[in-house]
Amino acid sequence: MKHNIGIDVGGTKIEGIILFNDVIVYKKRIKTQANLGYNKVLSNISKMYFMLIEYIEASDHTLGIGTPGSLMKDTGALKNCNVSVMNNKKIKMDIESTLNREVVIENDANCFVLAEAIHSEQWKTTTIFGAVLGTGCGAGIVVNGKLIEGRNQLSGEWGHMSIHQNGLKCYCGRNGCAERYISGRGVEDIYESMTGKRISMEMIIEGYRQGKEYEKQVVEDFLDDVSFSLANIISIIDPHLIIVGGGLSSIDIVLQQLPERVSLMINRPQNMFNIQTALLGDSAGSIGAAIRGATTEIEE
Structure with a gap:
C-alpha cells in the first residue's frame, strides 16, 4: 500500500500531510x-515535498497539491489565484520540473470539499457545497460522490461571483467579486478604507463584540454578503449540505447567524437547507489534496 502525500499551498502557509x-x-x-x-x-513547495518523502524514506507514494485559483485547460496557466505571484504561471509544469515527477494539481477549495464530503454518511447520494472563508474565499461542489470541476475547471468559483455590480475592483479584473467582501483580506481592506487604519480580522471581530461603530458596520455587512452569496448558491443548486470552513468559519457569530440571515434572503425556513461547520479544521485542504492525488492515479 502506498503513502498518499498532500500539499496545500495557501497565502501564508504551506501544509504537507502524509x-x-x-x-x-x-x-x-x-x-x-x-x-x-x-x-x-x-522553492518552498519543493522543500515541503522533500521533507515529507524523507519522513517515509522515499517509499512509494502518490502526490496531490492544492492551490488557490484554477488551471486554464488551454494554456495550463493559473487564474483567479489570491496568491497573486502565482497568477498566470504554469504551476503544474513548473512544479513537475522542480520535483522531477508528475503531480496532480487541484483547486484548494475542491480539495477541502472532497475531504469534508467523505465524512458525510450520505456523501455518495447528495449534493454538497463546500465554502472556504479564510484569507481568500473559495468553494467546491461534490455531487453523488464526484467532484464537479466543470468544462473550464471553474465550478465552485464563488469568490469571483459578482455580488456588487459596481463594487470594489478585484485582482481578477472584474468589479464587486465576493472575494473582495467575504474574505478576511477583503474585510480588512474595507475597514482600512473606512477608517484609514488597518487592523486584523480578529481585532475587527473583537471591536464588533464591544459595539464599536465601524467594526459593527463592517461585520454586519460581511455577514449580509456571506448570506447573500450562500442564498444565491442555494437558489441555483439547492445543495443537501453546505459545509463552511476556513479561518473565518471558526468565529462563533458566523455559524450562529448565517442560517437565519440566509433564510430571510431566500424566503424559506431554516429547515429547508443545512449549513454545518467543517469537521477537519484547517487541514482539510491538505487531506483533500492527498485524496485527490491518490484517486486520480486510480482513475487513470
Whole structure:
C-alpha cells in the first residue's frame, strides 16, 4: 500500500500531510513567503515535498497539491489565484520540473470539499457545497460522490461571483467579486478604507463584540454578503449540505447567524437547507489534496 502525500499551498502557509490507509501519519507546516516572489513559493513547495518523502524514506507514494485559483485547460496557466505571484504561471509544469515527477494539481477549495464530503454518511447520494472563508474565499461542489470541476475547471468559483455590480475592483479584473467582501483580506481592506487604519480580522471581530461603530458596520455587512452569496448558491443548486470552513468559519457569530440571515434572503425556513461547520479544521485542504492525488492515479 502506498503513502498518499498532500500539499496545500495557501497565502501564508504551506501544509504537507502524509496519509497511510486513510490515517494521518505526519503533518508539517512552513511559511509560503509569497512576498518573496513566485520562485520562492516554488522553492518552498519543493522543500515541503522533500521533507515529507524523507519522513517515509522515499517509499512509494502518490502526490496531490492544492492551490488557490484554477488551471486554464488551454494554456495550463493559473487564474483567479489570491496568491497573486502565482497568477498566470504554469504551476503544474513548473512544479513537475522542480520535483522531477508528475503531480496532480487541484483547486484548494475542491480539495477541502472532497475531504469534508467523505465524512458525510450520505456523501455518495447528495449534493454538497463546500465554502472556504479564510484569507481568500473559495468553494467546491461534490455531487453523488464526484467532484464537479466543470468544462473550464471553474465550478465552485464563488469568490469571483459578482455580488456588487459596481463594487470594489478585484485582482481578477472584474468589479464587486465576493472575494473582495467575504474574505478576511477583503474585510480588512474595507475597514482600512473606512477608517484609514488597518487592523486584523480578529481585532475587527473583537471591536464588533464591544459595539464599536465601524467594526459593527463592517461585520454586519460581511455577514449580509456571506448570506447573500450562500442564498444565491442555494437558489441555483439547492445543495443537501453546505459545509463552511476556513479561518473565518471558526468565529462563533458566523455559524450562529448565517442560517437565519440566509433564510430571510431566500424566503424559506431554516429547515429547508443545512449549513454545518467543517469537521477537519484547517487541514482539510491538505487531506483533500492527498485524496485527490491518490484517486486520480486510480482513475487513470
